Amino acid sequence: MNEALKRAVRILLVEDDEDDFVLTRDLLNDCKRTTFELEWVSSFDEARDAITRNHHDLYLIDYRLGERTGIELLRHARERRIIAPLILLTGQKDSDIDLVAMNEGAADYLLKGHIDAALLERSIRYSLEQSRTLRALRESEERYALSARGANDGLWVWDLVDNNVYYSPRWKSMLGHEEGEIGNSPDEWFSRVHPDDKEQLSSTIDFHLRGWSPHFENEHRMRCADGSYRWMLSRGLAVRDEAGAATRIAGSQTDITERKVAVDRLTHDAFHDALTQLPNRALFMDRLERAMETLHRHPDSLFAVLFLDLDRFKVVNDSLGHVQGDDLLISVARRLNSIIRSSDTIARLGGDEFAMLIEEIDHEADAVRMAQRIQDALAIPFDVGGHEIFTTVSIGIALSTSGYQRAHDVLRDADIAMYRAKSRGKARHELFDTAMHERALKRLEFETDLRRAIERGELRVYYQPIVSMLTGKLLGFEALVRWQRGDELISAEEIVAVAEETGLIVPIGEWVLREALRQVRAWSSMNGALDIHVNLSARQLLHPNVVDRVTEALAESGVDPRRLQLEVTESVLIDSAETAAALLRSLRDVQVGLSLDDFGTGYSSLSSLREFPFNALKIDRTFLHDADVHRADAIVRTIASLARSLGMEVTVEGLETQEQVDRMRELGIDRAQGFYYSRPLPPEEVAGFFAKR
Ligand code: C2E
Ligand code: MG
Ligand code: MG
Helix, strand or coil: CCHHHHCCEEEEEECCCHHHHHHHHHHHHHCCCCCEEEEEECCHHHHHHHHHHCCCCEEEEECEECCEEHHHHHHHHHHCCCCCCEEEEECHHHHHHHHHHHHCCCCEEEECCCCCHHHHHHHHHHHHHHHHHHHHHHHHHHHHHHHCCCCCCEEEEEECCCCEEEECHHHHHHCCCCHHHCCCCHHHHHCCECHHHHHHHHHHHHHHHCCCCCCEEEEEEEECCCCCEEEEEEEEEEEECCCCCEEEEEEEEEECHHHHHHHHHHHHHHHECCCCCCECHHHHHHHHHHHHHHHHHCCCCCCEEEEEEECCHHHHHHHHCHHHHHHHHHHHHHHHHHHCCCCCEEEEEECCEEEEEECCCCCHHHHHHHHHHHHHHHHCCEEECCEEECCCEEEEEEEHHHCCCCHHHHHHHHHHHHHHHHHCCCCCEEECCHHHHHHHHHHHHHHHHHHHHCCCCCEEEEEEEEEECCCCCEEEEEEEEEEEECCEEECHHHHHHHHHHHCCHHHHHHHHHHHHHHHHHHHHHHHCCCEEEEECCHHHHCCCCHHHHHHHHHHHHCCCHHHEEEEEECHHHHHCHHHHHHHHHHHHHCCCEEEEEEECCCCCCHHHHHHCCCCEEEECCHHHHCCCHHHHHHHHHHHHHHHHHCCCEEEECCCCCHHHHHHHHHCCCCEECCCCCCCCECHHHHHHHHHHC
16 A cells, blocks of 8 residues: 555645635545545645645645646646646636646546545545556566666666665675675765776766666776776666656666676787787777878878888897797887887887887977987897897888878888888988889889899899909909890899899899809810809808809809809808808808908908908908098008918909009009909900900
8 A cells, every 4th residue: 555545645735716625625524535634725836835845645736826827837846856646626618628737747637516525535546546556667667677687786776866875785795895884875886986987987877867878888997895996887777757857777787897808808919919019010000090180180290100120130030049039029129118108109010020100299300319219229239048139220211291191101101211221221210202102113113123034034244354463364253243124234233232132132143153154164265264253142141052052053064163252241241240150161161262352341350351261352442542542552551461461362343543553563462353454344245355365
């Protein structure tokens, strides 16, 4: 039974006509089964105030109240979220307002003069019963909503009118709390929400309470008794009064920490490099795309992409092994990470390639400065498994000022600029520009064509005579590669630069060696034994089986190994000293001569002469062009005498004038090579050279 029916039902009668009041009061007194406590007001204003106070179980309202109507009171009660039923009483002439009254939420509608005590009582009881049923129905809906959730979930019911929350025992235990430790204020919940999640939770609840979402659902962290945070999924449904205003909200709480951690892990793995834990290419591209969007919104903003490639990583990997190679990458990643700002992104794209996105920079120079900082940071040697490893990096820079439309293009151009840095000597950075892009396209075409040049027979060997300055005798030739690319004769420098990077130098070098040996063999049979000098680049020397290849080529041609001089520049000795030394020794073991080429450029050090098994030395032409003739001559004299004391032959390269010839002769040098004697010649012109002598 409804509480209201057990005790006297408190009724407010709103009636501006005293006669009608008496009539209704008498009818109520005649009711057999219910006792009433009647209060009477006669004015609209009094009625409105009484309804606001909400102290009654039921309202009996006259439709006509002076200027106002009972309909207005119905609306007022609805706005106040009054649950107690309102019954409207009307006169004969107002019989057509019944529909309006019901629509405005009247529980019933009675026609004055047609009412008897029994009818009135039935209407009152029915109205009270109906509101009770409605309330029960709502509660059961609530319960149904709750029971539909997992058995392991905590439950909560928040009464918005009293601002009390019922937390189920499970709700409390999920957070590591005992039953008595948590009261029933909303604060017990909200004070435990992680500060970063609070705002979203409140606004999601608010959104639902306002009726803008069909239900409420939010994921947030909750602080547990031990101080740790766990992820909770909270779902709820508001219970509304007839007017749609939420009077309470009930829901569940599910612990989703495990799922959340697993999902976070997966998301992390999908966007990070497993080795270094840096963002991977996918994440980098995503950030880059967002930077592009920002750029479209703020055209004045500026960002840069730096493409990094370690210079000698392959050497480390090959000599120390992959485990140590991995260690180096991890250390490099860590160091790079330490120099960037939090707004920047450093990613590993794969292998020894990294990319950096630096945002919110003021000037192009900031990007260049960053490149320098990277180089400085990597200049400090790394300790990898007890080995001290020096590494440098080549960096390409692309700037957002180039007017890019796609993120992909920015990275591509940074990559191209990085290549430029590599080919210009590594351990440096280059900025991309459009001219650079065009050069890159040309270069690509060049590469593809060069690949085919060997099979198409477009490569040629030119021969430059090496002569004795004292006797004028022809001692031999240096073989120099050329490429007949259509009408153009491509220089050795251009060919070698590209061939070195692409690995094409190995087949090209081998072809030059065989061709030169074949050629010199033919000339020697007519002109007496001649030396043949063939250049060997770093990549060729370090290529597996280099010794076998050389001995095979010698055997095939029938040339005496002592007639072959392999020319090696000093840079290869600096890059991989020990490996190079061993290989050079094996070549010496098969009687092949070794010349240290281009001595006097860059890295030269006299100690190389002792450390490596060279039998000859080629002095670079830079000494001939040195403005300070005395100093240059003094150096050349020192080099020559040291070489001689080590039993080495000395050749001077690049002699162009009589004056230079005289100078070198005076310094006691005999072997010479240069335009003064002859330019490098195609084989068909060599015959003429023989004839001239
Ligand atoms: P290099 O071994 O020092 O060769 C000598 C270079 O000096 C040649 O340039 C030659 O043409 C040039 N030269 C000779 N006499 C004079 C002179 O009086 N004045 C001037 N200004 N230059 C002179 P080239 O043929 O362009 O070759 C350049 C470099 O390319 C060579 O320097 C060599 O290191 C490399 N190279 C050439 N052919 C091959 C090859 O088949 N394999 C490899 N790995 N490298 C090669
Ligand atoms: Mg040479
Ligand atoms: Mg040289």
